[in-house]
Amino acid sequence: MSIFYPKQVHIVEVGPRDGLQNEKQAIDTSIKVALIEKLTEAGVQYVESGSFVNPKWVPQMAGSEAVFTELTRVKGVTYAALTPNLQGFERALSVHVDEVAIFAAASETFSQKNINCSIAESISRFEPVIAAASEHNIPVRGYISCVAGCPYEGDIASEAVAKVAAQLSAMGCYEVSLGDTIGTGSAGSVSAMLDKVISAVPADKLAVHFHDTYGQALTNIFVALQKGISVIDSSVAGLGGCPYAKGASGNVATEDVVYMLNGLNIHTGINLDKLIDAGNFISAALGRDNQSKVARALISKR
Numbered sequence: 001m002s003i004f005y006p007k008q009v010h011i012v013e014v015g016p017r018d019g020l021q022n023e024k025q026a027i028d029t030s031i032k033v034a035l036i037e038k039l040t041e042a043g044v045q046y047v048e049s050g051s052f053v054n055p056k057w058v059p060q061m062a063g064s065e066a067v068f069t070e071l072t073r074v075k076g077v078t079y080a081a082l083t084p085n086l087q088g089f090e091r092a093l094s095v096h097v098d099e100v101a102i103f104a105a106a107s108e109t110f111s112q113k114n115i116n117c118s119i120a121e122s123i124s125r126f127e128p129v130i131a132a133a134s135e136h137n138i139p140v141r142g143y144i145s146c147v148a149g150c151p152y153e154g155d156i157a158s159e160a161v162a163k164v165a166a167q168l169s170a171m172g173c174y175e176v177s178l179g180d181t182i183g184t185g186s187a188g189s190v191s192a193m194l195d196k197v198i199s200a201v202p203a204d205k206l207a208v209h210f211h212d213t214y215g216q217a218l219t220n221i222f223v224a225l226q227k228g229i230s231v232i233d234s235s236v237a238g239l240g241g242c243p244y245a246k247g248a249s250g251n252v253a254t255e256d257v258v259y260m261l262n263g264l265n266i267h268t269g270i271n272l273d274k275l276i277d278a279g280n281f282i283s284a285a286l287g288r289d290n291q292s293k294v295a296r297a298l299i300s301k302r
């Protein structure tokens with residue numbers, strides 16, 4: 001039996017947002033802008049570049065307006081941001097964000113602890129954001145966290161993930177990104193979860209977002225590819241951490257994903273060498289080790 005892989009994969013680079021928001025130290029706007037520009041130079045077509053949440057919750061993202069104002073845009077590249085409410089959406093609109101994203105959880109306890117409301121309440125709060133976005137022809141992406149496990153509840157039923165995915169999709173999210181926030185999913189559980197979700201939302205409207213906390217991210221992406229999912233969220237240099245597991249690694253590194261896809265002859269449009277330069281730049285700026293194994297191996301040969 002042969003397995004069919006997508007010919008092309010769309011990488012959603014989340015390092016400048018999901019990655020950097022988990023960094024403790026203050027990061028200059030100029031560093032964030034330089035990172036985004038180096039990523040697009042490497043051929044990255046989609047960069048989640050900021051977040052318009054309340055700066056009290058996520059101080060690291062307080063300067064998102066400045067990032068969007070200062071960056072030099074490349075034609076054809078999508079610069080996106082997280083907008084949890086109408087206020088955030090208005091801020092995003094004022095700096096010409098191309099796309100916005102909203103986020104819900106598959107775990108009731110996580111939703112309560114993280115955004116102080118039930119899953120159903122959180123979803124209804126996004127209605128005005130989606131309405132405003134549609135009025136301005138701005139596409140909305142939906143994120144679901146805890147799709148393969150929750151720091152409070154442990155296992156999460158695949159039915160719960162499928163239900164939230166179907167709701168976000170029905171509300172108007174053109175794509176739903178399935179996030180393994182704590183990185184506990186592995187090939188078996190992720191395969192079963194994806195089957196359930198794909199029965200509710202077609203694979204071409206889904207993306208996967210794996211954190212590499214347990215070292216399972218690439219394997220899980222490989223499983224997702226086999227199910228026809230062709231949009232992958234990743235973070236250059238593996239930026240980010242996990243607030244629920246101290247010292248744990250963050251998002252799967254974009255360099256590692258691109259290396260794997262190159263080996264499968266799956267096109268991404270990304271130049272791995274230039275991507276490694278972008279990852280090196282931000283790792284040096286933050287004074288941290290590059291978390292990408294591929295980057296570390298290839299740098300040692302330079």
Ligand SMILES: [Zn+2]
Pocket residue numbers: 018179181209211251
């Ligand atoms: Zn994430």
